[in-house]
Amino acid sequence: MVDRSSDAVLERARAFAAELAPRAAKFDREEHLPREVVERMADSGFLGATVPVEWGGLGLTPLEYGELTEVIGKACASTRALLTVHTSLVAETLAGRTSRRIKEKYLPDLASGRRIACFALSEADAGSDAEGMSTRYVKKDDVFVLDGHKKWISFAGIADVFLVFATDNGTVSAFLVDRETPGVEIRPMSGMLGNRAAHMAEVVLSGVEVPAENLVSGIGAGFAFVANTALFHGRYSIAWAGVALAQAALEEMCTYAARRVQFGSRIGSFQLVQRMIADAVTGVSAARELCRRAGRLRAERSPEVIAATNIAKYFSSTVACRVTSDAVQVLGGNGCWNGYPAERLFREAKILEIIEGTSQVQQTLIADFGLTTFTKKG
Ligand SMILES: Cc1cc2nc3c(=O)[nH]c(=O)nc-3n(C[C@H](O)[C@H](O)[C@H](O)COP(=O)(O)OP(=O)(O)OC[C@H]3O[C@@H](n4cnc5c(N)ncnc54)[C@H](O)[C@@H]3O)c2cc1C
Known part of the structure; x- marks a missing residue:
């Protein structure tokens, strides 16, 4: 225990x-x-x-x-x-x-x-527009039969259960599919920019029979309720993942700048290097505070939490990309070499701008929020 x-x-x-x-x-x-x-x-x-x-x-x-x-x-x-x-x-x-x-x-x-569970929403031709998926389900007696092909599914390589999204002529529903169900085929993927150890795989479903009790939250609740709820939780986690990578990069950057000597001085004493450090310190602090705000609003179940989470995810992943890129810059050649962590942090940070809704998707959602919230009446 x-x-x-x-x-x-x-x-x-x-x-x-x-x-x-x-x-x-x-x-x-x-x-x-x-x-x-x-x-x-x-x-x-x-x-x-x-x-x-x-x-x-x-x-x-x-x-x-x-x-x-x-x-x-x-x-x-x-x-x-x-x-x-x-x-x-x-x-x-x-x-x-x-x-x-x-x-x-x-x-x-x-x-x-x-x-272990994984989340199977994306397909080769359905990413940001996930509702345009082509994985299908049909009801047959007391089972749902699923056919389709999911891509980029983290941990599908080792997962025991898959939360799969499928459509019936535009009505999207979610199902829990056990790995050992006949018709489930896992095709491991490699060569990713980041999250390389995350057992990513494609999931091919061929006539997979899912018991009716494994339908999650009812017919038609797949996108509007299940996927959106999941992505809301996932974005909160990714926002903190950005803080994590940016903080790690900040520590690498400062440690290196404090030791590395060029032109007879520590590079941390050069103002152009200090600018990157100052921006990193500021960005990490701001990203962490936005994440904390989203966390407090989650705890209070505030209606503002959805926008706050999108803002935290967008800002934090942007900061992570900038700070990790600057860490590579401060480390120079060593930043480009896998003998130091900076290049890995840089690769990992870019992933955060793609997953759980790209930065452009977040910007669209945040702009919608801005237009409904801040447009003056009259
Ligand atoms: C490491 C990693 C792990 C992943 N894990 C999972 C997982 O576990 N489960 C899962 O289901 N998926 C997973 N994905 C897939 C991920 O969710 C998608 O890659 C993501 O949603 C983007 O979809 P896409 O790749 O098809 O890009 P697209 O949607 O084709 O987007 C391409 C570009 O067009 C832009 N764009 C698209 N639509 C708009 C618009 N309306 N306005 C402005 N710009 C737009 C995007 O922002 C992006 O820059 C993973 C991806 C990666 C890289």
Whole structure:
């Protein structure tokens, strides 16, 4: 039985992260997150971080979960991705407004990490416009039959259960598909820019029969409710992932600038280098505060939380890209070499501008919010 107090959880996370960080480069190089790391995440309770205690989770508050995401994300982006996908996108979504039957069948195993979940929405021709998916379902007696092809599915390579989205002539529904169901084929992918150890795969579904009880939240709730809820949780996690990468890059940048000597002086004494450091310190502080604000609004269930989460995700991933790029700059040639972490942080940061809604998608949502909120009446 793990200690569920938030202090104990975060202490465990820091100890785990201290061991994880030196291994992250190897996981990235080998494009493989070892099973033992996944098990350690599970045994520590992290995979049920936001799942309520009654379902076997840790029941962390949003701010506590944010801190956990930052601690793990600073050590290893692929390990943090497991938290985002399994915990935020799937487990936390199922812990919401889904049937008691689904909760009983899946949540305790997901919260404990006995089973790993992944989120299968994207397809080769349906990304930002995910509703335009071509994976189909038809109802046949007491099962739904799924046919289609999902792409870019993080952790599909090792997941036991897939939250799959499919359409019936424009009516999108969500289903829980067990890995061992006949007709499920997993095709591992490699060669990614970042999240390389996240067991990414394509998921091909050929006449996959899913029991009717595995329909999540009813016919037609797939996009408007399930996917949007999942992405809302996922964006919060990604916002903190940006803080994590930016903080890690800031530390690399400062450490190097304080030691490296050129022209007889430490490069940290040159004002053009100091400008990058100042911008990094400012950006990380601002991103963290936006994440905290989103976390507080989540805890209060404020109507402002959706916009606050989109803003935090957009800003934080932008800051992560800039700060990691500047870290590469400050480290010069060493920044471009995998003997230092800067180049990996730089690659990982770019991923955050693509996943859980690209930066352009966030900008569109934020602009819509701005136009409805700040347009003067009359
Ligand atoms: C590392 C990684 C992990 C991933 N993991 C998962 C996963 O676990 N599950 C899953 O389902 N998917 C996953 N994805 C897929 C990811 O969600 C998509 O890549 C993302 O939604 C973007 O879709 P796309 O790649 O098809 O790009 P597109 O949608 O084709 O976008 C291409 C470009 O066009 C821009 N664009 C598109 N529409 C608009 C618009 N209306 N206005 C302005 N600009 C626009 C985009 O911002 C982008 O710059 C993952 C992707 C990566 C890279």
